Amino acid sequence: MPDVATRTIFADKAMLADGWTSGVRFILRNGRVSGIESGVAARAGDERHACVLPGLGNLHSHAFQRGMAGLAERRGDKADSFWTWREVMYRFLDRMTPDDLQALAAIAYLEMLESGFTRVGEFHYLHHDPQGRAYADPAEMSAAIARAAAETGIGLTLLPVFYAHSGFGGQPPSEGQRRFLHDLDGFARLLDGAGSVVAELEDAVVGLAPHSLRAVSPEQLAALETMAPGLPIHIHIAEQVREVEDCLAWSGQRPVEWLLDHSAVDRRWCLVHATHMTEDETRRLARSGAVAGLCPITEANLGDGLFPAQIFLAEGGNWGLGSDSNVLIDATEELRLFEYGQRLQHRGRNIVSSSHVRSTGEMLWSQAVRGGAQALDVKEGGAKAGLSIGLPFDAVSLNLDHPSLAARGSDRLLDGLVFAAGRSGVDCVWRFGAQVVSGGRHRARDEVVRRYRDRLGRLIG
Template identity: 65%
Template structure:
């Protein structure tokens, strides 16, 4: 069943709203065919308006592997050796080995419902599960991508689909592992996948975008990276990079350079690019990355869960770098927790407070929110904010929540981020249609029931 989004016409009234130019009072928004048709501040509510206390623009989630929602909690048992990303990856390979397209759709639909309930209204789906369980190609090269698109349509979330190109197991074109057979492509097959996925997405979703995603420097050759950059044209380009120290060491052994250093020297990195994680950089790399215009794709919950490390915000932001937030492994889906953990990680690393506020007297929560909004939208190839002509992607807050009582403006975002969490979210509109009321997605019960059936089968 598909969620119908893009209601023909509706009108909303908010006591306060965060607009591109800042906070405004008594804001009335009319929506026509999913987009903001009019937006007026300091005005009176009309009798038929749907009235709420506070409106925020919905946040983009710039990095997700939706199918991994189904393995949340499965990799929390200590092994005989030192646990790391690499041991977690072995658990993931075993989990993914049995999944069908229907399984992927069921798991992704729940992940997307939880994203909407948690304040994310658009997702960048970094999708690398392409082929059948034995690695055989489907007759339709985009069959797995179609499952992701169907899950987005069913839940109503906005989608920037990022089909992943994966060819090798390690730097220097190492032969892929048997467990990676479902991920692999050559350039011609990948080009067909992109074209087919774009056709399906254009039919199923109102404002879908399809980008290009070389998985990582270890999974593509330099020649393939150049071809993929050309194939992308003006599409978004996303890549995992410098997530683990082992990756940095392997890249240096192969090339003599660190991953971000090598990429900036050998690819035309610009504002089309999102460098996901980029955790392990020198100050010089962080500065150069910021100046390239690329967005840093930060996933604090997953990076903490995997023991990856902490992103070097100070040199990156000092050079004007843009960042956005993603839920990555989807072990916990919560936009407010991503924001909170981003700041708390910096506090723990530097033994100081309010490090992501832009200047003295600035709100930490407010500055993280607006940075994640702008950087995430840029990475996903869409405009951001509440403005005439843009999709009506709106999050309202429950001003009766104890942690939000008496708060206004950026103080509301501080209280949401550091106190209320996702419990402070009331309603969510995506492309003009209210999908979440009182913190609960309208299709949650049905989607959870199917998810439960799939997980019982996969675990059996």
């Protein structure tokens, strides 16, 4: 729970919405920033830190997949791909109970917080029991996610997933998908239940997520858009070449092209991956105001491809980060791999930076803060994303004694963090004003890891 009393946190330097500032006092009330003083000296009673940054939003997570990290790295009898990986995933979740899911989600959320993520968008599609039957409470598995968020302290945007088909054109679902499936009426009940299970969490949000164009019909997608007016809508799209080919065969259009032509895509949408786009699709997506949800570690692990960042950014496109399969949870590694992928593709350096913001690390961090806040529906009146008055104090402090952060001015700190120190440069993390990480270690690490080990042994034993 957030701190109730007014308290102050002083930073020698802090990254505010308008850039780096020295001598910053954050005045917190009930977990939110109620005032910011800059260019001042510390006062008696202030909690002091050398450097404070806004926490990042993790806009795309499948928490249960944390438990299968490393289990799909063995060569099969045929060429391995996303589609063979998916079969491993279906087998892994076969016996999973709500308590198992809570244990797996808790360690994923703990690791997110330790690396600098302070909020997660849980793209949640594991709804039913192992036989594919609905639980008496349709939000039973959603409640497990909410409990994991509560015990770790991470902010939660819960995105219940609608899943009905195995392929474009309304193909019947497979046996491996039995735990995901809904009709529209059942999904409406799930949404109601999801709102109830997150009600006790501070500033939790419920949106919705049509799984993908291959998993919903056009009629279902249109109905889903009316279920959550004003709330976030997330969708997987154009992740794999085969998906593009199948969409063309079904509709004569590519996935992003079809979605932009048939849905009112705007700022409340997050298109996850959007890897395989033409130049025209890329420009149209950027101009729509939607967020591109990029998951560089997972996209590399699954062999998806590289996002067309140069064109997208030139058009002013918004993007954010997700840890997706949670094969490795590390906010700085996601940022670093995003930039490095672009360098390899274009055979250049400092691709994401600009003449306005020359620090690549700072540009990556600030853009990911903005895109994550938009996609996860973080807002309070007219407040900006990040460390702003009215918003929760979701923040990260750095250990400036780290060798890769030593002797750096503000304009070089994030370069040192993203490209050298990595998560080992993170010192403390606050979520809704409560300090949940100190010295790089989550306050509940021992208990969460112990329970995770016990549960994982049952699932893969």
